[in-house]
Amino acid sequence: MRSTAHSFKDNAKAAMADPQLRRALDNVKTGFIGKRAKAAARLPEFEALRDASRAIKVHTLDHLDLYLERYEKNVLAAGGHVHWCESAADARAAVLEICQRVGAKTVTKGKSMICEEIALNEHLEAEGMIPVETDLGEYIIQLRHEPPSHIIAPAVHLTKDAIEADFRQAHTQFPKDRPLSEPRHLVDEARQVLRTRFLEADVGITGANFLIAETGSSVIVTNEGNGDLTQVIPKVHIVVASLEKVIPNLCDLSTILRVLARSATGQEFSTYTTVSSGPKRPEDPDGPEEYHVILLDNGRTQMLGNEFREVLHCIRCGACMNHCPVYHAIGGHAYGWVYPGPIGAVLTPGLIGIEEAGDLPNASSFCGRCESVCPMRIPLPKLMRHWREREFERRLTPAPVRYGLAAWAFLARRPALYHWLLGLEMRVLGALGRRKGRFAWLPFAGGWTRHRDFPAPQGKTFQALWAERQGTRAP
Amino acid sequence: MPKEIAPPARVGLFVTCLVDLMRPSVGFAAVKLLEEAGCAVEAPRAQTCCGQPAYNSGDRADAQALARQTIEAFEGFDYVVAPSGSCAAMIREHYPALLAKDAAWSARAERLAVRTYELISFLSDVRGVTGVAARFEGAVTYHDGCSGLRELGIQAQPRQLLASVQGLSLKEMPDADVCCGFGGTFCVKFSDISNTMVGDKIASIEKSGARTLLAGELGCLMNMAGKLKRTGVQVEARHVAEVLAGMTDEPAIGEAGGD
Ligand code: SF4
Numbered sequence: 001m002r003s004t005a006h007s008f009k010d011n012a013k014a015a016m017a018d019p020q021l022r023r024a025l026d027n028v029k030t031g032f033i034g035k036r037a038k039a040a041a042r043l044p045e046f047e048a049l050r051d052a053s054r055a056i057k058v059h060t061l062d063h064l065d066l067y068l069e070r071y072e073k074n075v076l077a078a079g080g081h082v083h084w085c086e087s088a089a090d091a092r093a094a095v096l097e098i099c100q101r102v103g104a105k106t107v108t109k110g111k112s113m114i115c116e117e118i119a120l121n122e123h124l125e126a127e128g129m130i131p132v133e134t135d136l137g138e139y140i141i142q143l144r145h146e147p148p149s150h151i152i153a154p155a156v157h158l159t160k161d162a163i164e165a166d167f168r169q170a171h172t173q174f175p176k177d178r179p180l181s182e183p184r185h186l187v188d189e190a191r192q193v194l195r196t197r198f199l200e201a202d203v204g205i206t207g208a209n210f211l212i213a214e215t216g217s218s219v220i221v222t223n224e225g226n227g228d229l230t231q232v233i234p235k236v237h238i239v240v241a242s243l244e245k246v247i248p249n250l251c252d253l254s255t256i257l258r259v260l261a262r263s264a265t266g267q268e269f270s271t272y273t274t275v276s277s278g279p280k281r282p283e284d285p286d287g288p289e290e291y292h293v294i295l296l297d298n299g300r301t302q303m304l305g306n307e308f309r310e311v312l313h314c315i316r317c318g319a320c321m322n323h324c325p326v327y328h329a330i331g332g333h334a335y336g337w338v339y340p341g342p343i344g345a346v347l348t349p350g351l352i353g354i355e356e357a358g359d360l361p362n363a364s365s366f367c368g369r370c371e372s373v374c375p376m377r378i379p380l381p382k383l384m385r386h387w388r389e390r391e392f393e394r395r396l397t398p399a400p401v402r403y404g405l406a407a408w409a410f411l412a413r414r415p416a417l418y419h420w421l422l423g424l425e426m427r428v429l430g431a432l433g434r435r436k437g438r439f440a441w442l443p444f445a446g447g448w449t450r451h452r453d454f455p456a457p458q459g460k461t462f463q464a465l466w467a468e469r470q471g472t473r474a475p
Numbered sequence: 476m477p478k479e480i481a482p483p484a485r486v487g488l489f490v491t492c493l494v495d496l497m498r499p500s501v502g503f504a505a506v507k508l509l510e511e512a513g514c515a516v517e518a519p520r521a522q523t524c525c526g527q528p529a530y531n532s533g534d535r536a537d538a539q540a541l542a543r544q545t546i547e548a549f550e551g552f553d554y555v556v557a558p559s560g561s562c563a564a565m566i567r568e569h570y571p572a573l574l575a576k577d578a579a580w581s582a583r584a585e586r587l588a589v590r591t592y593e594l595i596s597f598l599s600d601v602r603g604v605t606g607v608a609a610r611f612e613g614a615v616t617y618h619d620g621c622s623g624l625r626e627l628g629i630q631a632q633p634r635q636l637l638a639s640v641q642g643l644s645l646k647e648m649p650d651a652d653v654c655c656g657f658g659g660t661f662c663v664k665f666s667d668i669s670n671t672m673v674g675d676k677i678a679s680i681e682k683s684g685a686r687t688l689l690a691g692e693l694g695c696l697m698n699m700a701g702k703l704k705r706t707g708v709q710v711e712a713r714h715v716a717e718v719l720a721g722m723t724d725e726p727a728i729g730e731a732g733g734d
Binding site: 009012013016325326328329330362363364365366367368369371372385387388389390391392393397401405406408409411412413415418419422426434435436437438440445447448450451452453454455456457458460461462463464465466467 | 490492494495496497498499500502503518520521522523524526528529530531532533534535537540541544621622625626652653654656657658659660661662663664665666667668669670671672673675697698700701702704705725726728729730731732
């Protein structure tokens with residue numbers, strides 16, 4: 001998808017002016033947070049499981065080459081294929097090659113953020129194929145030609161009424177006066193439409209929540225069962241996954257799964273957890289004839305070697321954005337590319353460049369709520385700060401900020417001058433502001449006073465008063 | 476007077492740039508509370524700002540220079556105490572990381588870090604203060620500043636001390652632990668987003684029904700007070716130390732002065 005991350009501020013402004021979006025985002029605030037908190041509180045070992053999960057990722061990344069090779073070996077042993085792809089273009093080409101070889105027309109898709117990252121749907125459509133999203137949320141946003149606004153709840157920016165309108169417009173095969181006001185009606189109708197698609201599909205594409213080195217398996221975690229139908233019915237199953245999804249074995253999987261659903265939706269376990277190992281074997285009643293894994297790097301091995309390594313621990317649970325007050329204010333689309341919220345603020349600049357996505361890691365008050373709930377304990381604010389350091393080094397920080405900082409630091413590094421000059425300024429401001437106690441406008445403070453008053457200083461500084469007090473005291 | 480439990484200690488008061496410049500009465504409230512807790516307080520004149528604005532803007536060089544300046548100014552004290560969670564966290568949590576690769580300074584940064592505390596948690600956790608001899612009539616609500624809450628674990632301490640203030644009742648607001656949208660330079664760089672956040676915060680404050688808003692972080696208080704004033708909500712904002720020290724004669728933040 002084309003990025004609009006460079007116009008983040010305008011995107012955010014438009015989002016905040018949309019009352020429908022604000023209503024939808026209230027659901028994120030009230031729903032996800034309480035559910036996660038309850039799920040975490042019910043499990044005494046939850047914090048210990050977070051540590052254990054993190055340790056698994058740390059270990060795997062330390063030996064990533066070894067686990068990837070082991071993973072490939074076991075995929076091949078099970079009769080599958082692995083396509084190593086360095087870039088998004090490589091991954092698109094690999095998928096296309098497989099689809100064209102089998103003469104695919106309809107391609108069903110399970111929910112996959114990596115497919116969003118490589119903009120696979122547009123690519124398949126351009127080549128004359130019909131990609132059909134089968135996750136309900138993804139299906140809705142595909143109808144609307146929108147990108148997801150959340151990594152686990154792609155249509156969370158929409159209200160029920162908006163979805164009803166979309167369905168009435170798109171599904172002209174059904175009677176006009178059918179009832180569609182209840183969520184149940186919407187689910188049933190989507191299911192009915194998708195059922196024929198599942199049966200038509202020539203290729204099914206899914207993502208993977210995990211890749212298991214020991215068994216060469218891919219694992220998907222879903223709540224709708226659509227992923228299973230996507231990968232079992234067609235002749236060909238393609239898994240599109242980035243390489244940091246690999247973990248050593250099924251035991252590690254069970255550890256991380258215990259924090260994943262709890263962190264994401266507050267469920268103890270997602271409804272479906274499906275482990276796929278290779279194509280259909282002779283004794284299997286069903287399954288695909290071909291099993292391919294597109295193993296995507298797309299800049300990740302670079303992060304492995306720099307200060308952003310910990311971002312590769314992410315298991316895409318969405319807890320960071322569910323708890324983010326900035327996300328609550330602006331929603332996911334304002335971030336301008338595939339990954340919104342705190343994880344997006346760290347990951348996006350790494351994938352599409354800090355020049356394009358420079359606002360994202362800056363648009364955080366560093367409140368730290370994301371880090372406090374991240375099951376993998378990724379220090380998201382610290383990583384955002386690292387992006388700011390890179391911007392500052394490369395002089396990408398906006399000039400007013402740079403000059404303002406330089407002037408302030410010049411003073412702050414000279415205590416005598418600082419106390420004298422600012423002491424004077426505070427006395428002036430204090431005198432000017434005494435009657436009202438605040439300023440509705442101040443020069444150079446438009447960013448502040450546009451939305452709030454500026455409280456007036458009391459007058460003399462602490463240091464000035466303290467010196468007076470010391471002077472009047474016996475030595 | 477609270478009972479003196481721990482032996483006397485020499486405390487260097489890190490006033491913080493905002494308290495120094497904007498609201499020195501918070502500094503004097505801190506001094507009073509520390510002295511009542513048996514501390515001898517000094518406020519070195521070589522201090523300015525802890526360096527957060529530079530650090531959080533990616534300007535490591537200036538942040539490091541200010542870290543060194545602060546370390547130098549406060550070496551030799553038993554403790555360093557700041558009436559701010561974010562400044563205390565800056566010294567405690569971030570100075571060691573900032574100077575980790577600086578052979579001459581990393582050990583000095585570590586030594587300072589472990590002796591640095593936010594005021595209220597210092598009183599509770601280090602000096603064993605369980606109550607104060609202050610009076611404040613009315614209902615207050617307390618906002619948890621993010622750094623203090625998540626980096627230093629400050630949540631129970633201010634509530635415990637507030638419970639001992641005569642005449643005061645604490646009415647919790649919903650989402651007391653959610654950011655008010657200040658975030659240092661964030662509030663001017665992303666003014667509109669910050670405005671939505673502080674708007675939500677004001678709505679929470681109003682839901683509490685309290686007429687006084689307290690917090691341990693002057694930046695957040697100025698942000699919230701500025702928004703309360705702009706929107707005409709009748710709630711006064713004060714630093715929690717003012718109430719605990721019984722020093723509430725000064726007009727509240729953003730309120731008109733007496734003359
Ligand atoms: S960064 Fe952490 S909280 Fe956010 S999606 Fe990834 S694992 Fe979940």
